[in-house]
Amino acid sequence: MTAQPLDVDTVAGLVAEAAAAPSLHNAQPWNFRYLRDLGVLRLYADLERALPRTDPDNHGLHVGCGAALLNLRVAAAAAGLAPVVRLLPDPACPEFLAEAHLCGTGTPDGALARLSSAIRRRHSSRFPFREETLPTAVRETLQQAALAEGAQLLFPGAWHVQSILELVRDAEGREALAPDVREETARWAHNGSSGKAGAVDGIAAEAFGPRQRHTTVPVRDFAAGRPVPERGWAPFEREPNIALLGTAHDGPADWLSAGQALERVLLRATMDGLVASVTSQPLEWPEIRWAVRDPVSAMAHVQMVIRLGHGPEGPASPRRAVAEVLDVL
Known part of the structure; x- marks a missing residue:
């Protein structure tokens, strides 16, 4: 396990996996900021992508950003990393939702890593399912x-x-x-x-x-x-x-x-x-x-x-480019 900050290309790959998460109306209401000298990746709510009529208290926005954070953790674990994550680290900045110290020296979470292949395969399906009870x-x-x-x-x-x-x-x-x-x-x-x-x-x-x-x-x-x-x-x-x-x-x-x-x-x-x-x-x-x-x-x-x-898979939803959701400082 390395304690050196990750290179930008590696972080961009992690963010691409994070941004494959579901969100209300596929608004993708998140932004990421990488502090490369510290090896810290921060997650922010993109309030310009909030849904004030459907989601006036930003409940759905937070759920979507939480899903993106889980994807980030899965991708990091699959890359052999053990990030240390904090939620809502700054009460004075409510749109600052979480930060992940990517250079943690712990053991990668194997259970999360095993989910990595499902990130790109997971799509919402709004089609009929078979009439079967789940085991x-x-x-x-x-x-x-x-x-x-x-x-x-x-x-x-x-x-x-x-x-x-x-x-x-x-x-x-x-x-x-x-x-x-x-x-x-x-x-x-x-x-x-x-x-x-x-x-x-x-x-x-x-x-x-x-x-x-x-x-x-x-x-x-x-x-x-x-x-x-x-x-x-x-x-x-x-x-x-x-x-x-x-x-x-x-x-x-x-x-x-x-x-x-x-x-x-x-x-x-x-x-x-x-x-x-x-x-x-x-x-x-x-x-x-x-x-x-x-x-x-x-x-x-x-x-x-x-x-x-069980039923047909839904089509992949469109995604914003990583360059649109990631800032590097």
């Missing part, structure tokens, strides 16, 4: 992944799944009556008729998936009522495999931890041959967020709703 062993492995990051992963029972699906419909109805939320979604969701050519962020039309026919699964409809050329309809699974990711507390540090747990679960699921989609729709409305929680569980605050299963 108990798979569920337990995913729960262990969340627990390793200080979070809890709960697979609710059938009655609670139906309740969650009803809350998703409720959230969709609220969005339909909120033109500011619909307009914000439309700016990031590029349908075929008005999408941005060569976009490096947002959701491409081919990633919307088909419209649901006679079923309801927790998949946000990014078309938001707009026409999408050649987009069809399809029946989705009637009994989706739903998991709730939650934390004991509900502040910015907890959202960052939830983002790391979310990405660790998604990478583990990818390694296990699963595909997934996530949604925060019913969590974005304070009036109904409390109802997502299972009242008989110990989970205090639900941070994300995850749909898991």
Whole structure:
């Protein structure tokens, strides 16, 4: 293990892996700054990429940045590094989310390193999954992944799944009556008729998936009522495999931890041959967020709703160039 600061090319490679993380509307709301003399890589929130209507408290922004931080840790471990990470190191600068001392002299985390091959294979899938129940062993492995990051992963029972699906419909109805939320979604969701050519962020039309026919699964409809050329309809699974990711507390540090747990679960699921989609729709409305929680569980605050299963992989989302998200000082 070397204590010498890493060269810029190596750090750029780590940042490229970090930036492959999921984020709300694929806004990619992060920036990195490398202090090369110190060997420290800092993660900042890019507030110009915040979603003030959909995500007014920046909960989703923090979750996305936490997912990027987990990817960074995975890539670093795969490179034989043992970074020392601190969350929210400066209370006077809330957009300064974390810093990683890349030249730590500890032992690389082998469990994280083994997830590295899944970073580029993980894509959100908004397509129908097969009507199959996840084996108990798979569920337990995913729960262990969340627990390793200080979070809890709960697979609710059938009655609670139906309740969650009803809350998703409720959230969709609220969005339909909120033109500011619909307009914000439309700016990031590029349908075929008005999408941005060569976009490096947002959701491409081919990633919307088909419209649901006679079923309801927790998949946000990014078309938001707009026409999408050649987009069809399809029946989705009637009994989706739903998991709730939650934390004991509900502040910015907890959202960052939830983002790391979310990405660790998604990478583990990818390694296990699963595909997934996530949604925060019913969590974005304070009036109904409390109802997502299972009242008989110990989970205090639900941070994300995850749909898991076997089905087609989603297409890769566009990404900003590393040069746009990394500054070197």
